[in-house]
Amino acid sequence: MRLFQLMYRVFILIIVLASCKQATQEVNVYSGRHYRSDELLFQKFTEQTGIRVNLIKADSDQLINRILLEGENTRADLYITADVGRLARAVSQGILQTIPDPSMLSLVPENLREPKGRWIGLTKRARVIAYHLDRVQPNELSTYEALADDKWRGRILVRSSQSHYNQTLMASILAANGTEEATAWSEAVVNNMAQPPRGNDRDQVKAMAAGVGDLALINTYYLGLLLRSSNSEERQVAAELGLFFPNQQGRGAHVNLSGMGITRYAKNKENALELIRFLLSNESQTFLANENFEYPVLAEADWPDLLQQWGEFKSDTVNVARLGELIPEAMLVFNKTGWQ
Ligand code: FE2
Numbered sequence: 001m002r003l004f005q006l007m008y009r010v011f012i013l014i015i016v017l018a019s020c021k022q023a024t025q026e027v028n029v030y031s032g033r034h035y036r037s038d039e040l041l042f043q044k045f046t047e048q049t050g051i052r053v054n055l056i057k058a059d060s061d062q063l064i065n066r067i068l069l070e071g072e073n074t075r076a077d078l079y080i081t082a083d084v085g086r087l088a089r090a091v092s093q094g095i096l097q098t099i100p101d102p103s104m105l106s107l108v109p110e111n112l113r114e115p116k117g118r119w120i121g122l123t124k125r126a127r128v129i130a131y132h133l134d135r136v137q138p139n140e141l142s143t144y145e146a147l148a149d150d151k152w153r154g155r156i157l158v159r160s161s162q163s164h165y166n167q168t169l170m171a172s173i174l175a176a177n178g179t180e181e182a183t184a185w186s187e188a189v190v191n192n193m194a195q196p197p198r199g200n201d202r203d204q205v206k207a208m209a210a211g212v213g214d215l216a217l218i219n220t221y222y223l224g225l226l227l228r229s230s231n232s233e234e235r236q237v238a239a240e241l242g243l244f245f246p247n248q249q250g251r252g253a254h255v256n257l258s259g260m261g262i263t264r265y266a267k268n269k270e271n272a273l274e275l276i277r278f279l280l281s282n283e284s285q286t287f288l289a290n291e292n293f294e295y296p297v298l299a300e301a302d303w304p305d306l307l308q309q310w311g312e313f314k315s316d317t318v319n320v321a322r323l324g325e326l327i328p329e330a331m332l333v334f335n336k337t338g339w340q
Contacts, residue, residue, distance in 0.1 A: 032060030088324020148188030161334035224293025
């Protein structure tokens with residue numbers, strides 16, 4: 001009889017423990033984005049839904065490797081990265097599954113999601129030409145292709161080919177113009193560089209303010225971050241620059257994407273879906289634009305004043321998934337033309 005009572009108590013304890021475990025709703029996010037804006041949004045999500053977000057931040061490629069290594073036992077439910085090349089790699093490595101909600105997928109324009117729904121855009125990021133207001137007139141600028149012109153000899157600042165942003169830009173040049181023209185373009189841009197590539201996008205505009213060059217290829221949000229910087233020198237640098245959105249008469253300015261996908265072995269799939277839904281709300285999209293100066297992927301989301309001031313622009317509508325596929329060829333072009 002005593003043994004029976006003991007077994008009964010153990011049985012009850014197991015039931016209680018099991019239900020406790022179920023009561024803790026959570027979602028595990030592996031993210032290559034390192035922005036305070038994202039963490040604030042995750043906090044809001046938890047407040048609204050009671051679902052805890054466990055965030056692991058690391059380099060986007062390292063996170064893919066980690067998910068591969070963890071295999072079926074991975075804790076990752078949602079993978080987030082700031083570059084479409086990494087999204088393409090996540091797909092080719094088989095770590096993502098189709099987002100099982102067609103109505104959610106269709107919230108985002110077709111060119112900003114993977115054709116089979118294995119990832120979806122989070123924010124857009126335009127890579128454009130920044131120019132020094134005293135040394136360049138905007139009417140001297142037109143296209144990315146025109147940066148090959150001799151008149152820019154020794155005047156272009158741009159970071160290295162290790163930058164995902166440059167790799168994806170080169171993929172867009174390849175998609176538009178083919179290998180031969182892209183190679184000739186790369187060679188000419190290397191010839192026109194003000195200095196060998198070094199530093200990040202912010203360093204390019206700082207070098208421009210210091211007189212090293214007159215044009216820089218940068219993502220627009222860096223100008224927003226400099227304008228809002230607590231450092232007065234950074235604000236001064238930003239005040240000397242203009243932004244030019246290239247290729248407005250043609251295919252439009254190059255746009256990269258931050259995106260997200262549910263991992264193949266996600267244990268908290270419903271919660272991951274709920275989080276995607278939350279991040280794609282008008283409110284979250286506007287929040288990211290306000291905090292980070294990235295462009296919303298939803299047409300209806302409001303833009304902050306600064307983005308409105310920079311103005312509407314035509315963006316290249318090539319499917320960004322295609323750009324991801326062209327990254328290996330982009331690397332070959334960089335190597336062949338000596339773009340460090
Ligand atoms: Fe960035």
